Amino acid sequence: MSADAATAAPALAVRAISKCFEERQAVRDVSFDIERGELAAVIGPNGAGKTTLLSILAGIQQPDEGSAAQPDGTTARIGWVPQQTAVYGKLTVAQNLRLFAKLEKVPDADATVERMLEQTGLAERADDELGRLSGGNRQRVNIAVGLLADPPVLLLDEPSGALDPRQRERLWGFITALTERGTAVIFATHDIAEAERHAHRVLVLADGELLFNDTPAALKSAANAGPDDDLEQAFVGFLRERGH
Amino acid sequence: MRWMLLKDLQILRRSKLLVGLLVVYPVAIALLIGFALSSGPEKPSLAFLNQIPGSQSTIRLGGEKFDVDVYTDQLFDAVDRIDVENREQALEKVRSGEALAALIIPPDFATKLSSGGFNAANVEVVYNGDALKQSFVESTVESKLALADAALARQISQVAAGYVKIITVGGEISALGQNFELLGLTRANKLLDEALEDAPPEIARKLAPVQRFASLGVANVGRFNDVLSTVERPVEVTETVLSGRRTPLDTFAVALAVAVSLMFVCVLLASGLLALEREENTFSRLARGLVPGGWLLAGKVVLAAACAFVVTLAMLLGISAFVPLDYGRAALWIVAIAASAIAFATLGVAIGSLAREVRAASLLALMLALPLAFLALVPSGGVSPLLYDVIRVISALFPFKPALDAINNAINGADANMLVALAHLAALTLAFGGAAYWGLRRFASG
Numbered sequence: 212m213s214a215d216a217a218t219a220a221p222a223l224a225v226r227a228i229s230k231c232f233e234e235r236q237a238v239r240d241v242s243f244d245i246e247r248g249e250l251a252a253v254i255g256p257n258g259a260g261k262t263t264l265l266s267i268l269a270g271i272q273q274p275d276e277g278s279a280a281q282p283d284g285t286t287a288r289i290g291w292v293p294q295q296t297a298v299y300g301k302l303t304v305a306q307n308l309r310l311f312a313k314l315e316k317v318p319d320a321d322a323t324v325e326r327m328l329e330q331t332g333l334a335e336r337a338d339d340e341l342g343r344l345s346g347g348n349r350q351r352v353n354i355a356v357g358l359l360a361d362p363p364v365l366l367l368d369e370p371s372g373a374l375d376p377r378q379r380e381r382l383w384g385f386i387t388a389l390t391e392r393g394t395a396v397i398f399a400t401h402d403i404a405e406a407e408r409h410a411h412r413v414l415v416l417a418d419g420e421l422l423f424n425d426t427p428a429a430l431k432s433a434a435n436a437g438p439d440d441d442l443e444q445a446f447v448g449f450l451r452e453r454g455h
Numbered sequence: 456m457r458w459m460l461l462k463d464l465q466i467l468r469r470s471k472l473l474v475g476l477l478v479v480y481p482v483a484i485a486l487l488i489g490f491a492l493s494s495g496p497e498k499p500s501l502a503f504l505n506q507i508p509g510s511q512s513t514i515r516l517g518g519e520k521f522d523v524d525v526y527t528d529q530l531f532d533a534v535d536r537i538d539v540e541n542r543e544q545a546l547e548k549v550r551s552g553e554a555l556a557a558l559i560i561p562p563d564f565a566t567k568l569s570s571g572g573f574n575a576a577n578v579e580v581v582y583n584g585d586a587l588k589q590s591f592v593e594s595t596v597e598s599k600l601a602l603a604d605a606a607l608a609r610q611i612s613q614v615a616a617g618y619v620k621i622i623t624v625g626g627e628i629s630a631l632g633q634n635f636e637l638l639g640l641t642r643a644n645k646l647l648d649e650a651l652e653d654a655p656p657e658i659a660r661k662l663a664p665v666q667r668f669a670s671l672g673v674a675n676v677g678r679f680n681d682v683l684s685t686v687e688r689p690v691e692v693t694e695t696v697l698s699g700r701r702t703p704l705d706t707f708a709v710a711l712a713v714a715v716s717l718m719f720v721c722v723l724l725a726s727g728l729l730a731l732e733r734e735e736n737t738f739s740r741l742a743r744g745l746v747p748g749g750w751l752l753a754g755k756v757v758l759a760a761a762c763a764f765v766v767t768l769a770m771l772l773g774i775s776a777f778v779p780l781d782y783g784r785a786a787l788w789i790v791a792i793a794a795s796a797i798a799f800a801t802l803g804v805a806i807g808s809l810a811r812e813v814r815a816a817s818l819l820a821l822m823l824a825l826p827l828a829f830l831a832l833v834p835s836g837g838v839s840p841l842l843y844d845v846i847r848v849i850s851a852l853f854p855f856k857p858a859l860d861a862i863n864n865a866i867n868g869a870d871a872n873m874l875v876a877l878a879h880l881a882a883l884t885l886a887f888g889g890a891a892y893w894g895l896r897r898f899a900s901g
């Protein structure tokens with residue numbers, strides 16, 4: 212961000228990450244920094260490599276080349292909210308949260324679970340089996356699990372897909388509050404409007420390549436769109452100009 | 456790992472249908488085998504062909520009359536008798552399943568029996584090659600034959616003992632319709648002694664061996680009776696198996712039931728538990744260093760093996776209500792079942808590491824486990840030698856055969872070397888553990 216960010220190490224420094232699946236280059240030489248409290252959107256069409264990039268940052272997949280580094284001395288794990296809900300359908304909401312709190316070695320697991328149930332508005336469903344919840348509620352639990360350890364960097368892969376507008380509003384309120392407390396958040400989306408509305412910065416990914424890394428307003432001007440023009444159209448034009 | 460184990464247990468507790476099936480399945484096997492071994496059909500039907508000519512149905516043994524019908528009736532109080540006209544009919548009854556077996560008494564039975572009993576008379580038993588049925592008929596026929604034989608043998612030896620007695624002490628015997636008075640060794644011996652007292656030394660010397668023979672004979676008469684009483688089975692049974700192979704249904708079947716249910720519970724449970732992590736997408740969360748791959752696999756193996764161990768041991772105890780087992784070997788059972796369970800569960804996680812869904816994992820597990828069980832049971836000589844070698848190699852690459860060997864050894868003290876089987880299981884556990892680990896890295900993190 213501004214002057215002191217240049218001196219402090221970024222919350223996550225991504226350097227020249229590449230990943231190939233057999234013939235297919237899913238991520239090509241991607242580098243960027245993300246600062247504490249920053250909210251960045253990775254946007255791009257389906258198959259652009261968003262999920263692959265985020266799962267490499269999360270430590271689920273190994274990159275063929277490159278690295279992602281947290282500041283020296285940071286031991287906390289990067290938080291991860293996968294695109295598909297990744298929780299146990301046969302466990303209750305509370306059991307799921309407690310299990311992952313224990314696995315993440317959260318200091319006071321029970322209190323954290325209570326707090327998370329309150330914050331996500333799931334306290335009443337705490338003892339419901341997850342498989343019986345609606346898609347939206349399942350996604351809320353999925354997100355809650357990613358937040359349990361209060362990670363310094365949080366990655367969310369298309370987090371709002373299964374949510375209705377009210378739940379979405381609630382999610383963004385929640386994420387904004389996290390960034391205000393200093394959490395760096397990167398989320399992947401193909402919803403340009405959502406990126407424009409919430410993100411401080413957009414990273415445009417197409418065919419694994421990082422084409423753009425700046426504010427939403429800068430993306431508009433780079434795509435030669437007027438202030439009142441639709442960003443989505445501008446974005447499609449921007450990609451077409453660059454051969455995608 | 457503790458939290459993962461607890462979690463998996465909670466999931467199992469909520470998957471009542473799956474767990475119910477996993478428990479019911481081996482128990483059903485246990486009960487089926489138990490019933491088959493202990494009861495069988497209440498009164499099996501037996502086709503009966505008596506080829507003895509009517510005039511010969513009574514055998515004379517010494518002074519005693521012996522009726523063949525009395526002998527065969529001993530057999531038929533335990534079975535339903537279906538009388539047939541000829542051998543073809545008898546075979547047809549067995550083939551059609553109307554009779555479990557056929558008992559054929561050949562025409563020369565009576566003559567052979569009456570010619571002394573030592574020249575073994577012969578009856579033929581025809582089975583269908585069905586292990587369960589066959590075993591039942593076999594045991595029924597054999598035990599009844601044994602009873603009848605014992606009676607017959609007693610009779611023969613009584614007759615013979617009668618002759619021996621007459622030869623020893625003298626008496627009347629009848630031969631060729633006339634009665635003779637027989638002197639007897641004892642009296643002969645006494646007469647000889649008296650005669651020799653006054654005899655010239657020359658004659659006494661010449662007759663000394665005869666005297667010795669007579670007194671030895673008298674002294675050893677008891678032995679003849681002993682020998683006679685050891686003639687137990689004057690009637691030989693010829694077995695004809697119509698189809699299938701002869702598998703004696705004994706405690707080997709118990710080892711087989713244990714190995715099969717152990718394999719199914721372990722392989723299905725372990726592969727399912729691992730595949731569940733991918734079906735629920737939770738593997739990606741765990742793979743962020745929350746649970747190292749090795750621990751994840753170990754957890755599934757331990758849980759699946761422990762569940763299968765408990766279920767199988769309970770099943771074995773259930774079977775022991777029907778089949779007498781040697782409880783003195785219980786420590787060996789535990790070792791063999793535990794080692795087999797761990798090997799099977801490791802095979803299970805190797806399968807599970809390839810599958811994205813529980814259903815796919817279960818299908819894969821079944822598709823692999825069933826043929827393995829069959830392959831391990833192919834008898835030598837049942838197929839061509841080359842094919843048999845191929846089957847042996849394939850069987851050796853999977854845990855079923857060594858598990859069966861180890862369990863059979865533990866339960867029955869069978870000839871296979873238990874230590875070799877256990878070492879084989881340990882090697883396979885390591886190999887499949889490595890394969891599962893590799894599969895997890897290769898397929899699951901994509």
Ligand SMILES: Nc1ncnc2c1ncn2[C@@H]1O[C@H](COP(=O)(O)OP(=O)(O)O)[C@@H](O)[C@H]1O
Binds near residue numbers: 235237259260261264
């Ligand atoms: N495990 C995998 N094996 C092979 N190809 C993959 C794998 N994961 C992703 N890909 C390919 O990499 C490209 C990027 O995929 P992904 O990162 O999921 O895109 P996005 O999330 O932007 O839709 C796609 O072409 C996809 O088919």
Ligand SMILES: [Mg+2]
Binds near residue numbers: 261262263294368
């Ligand atoms: Mg994606």
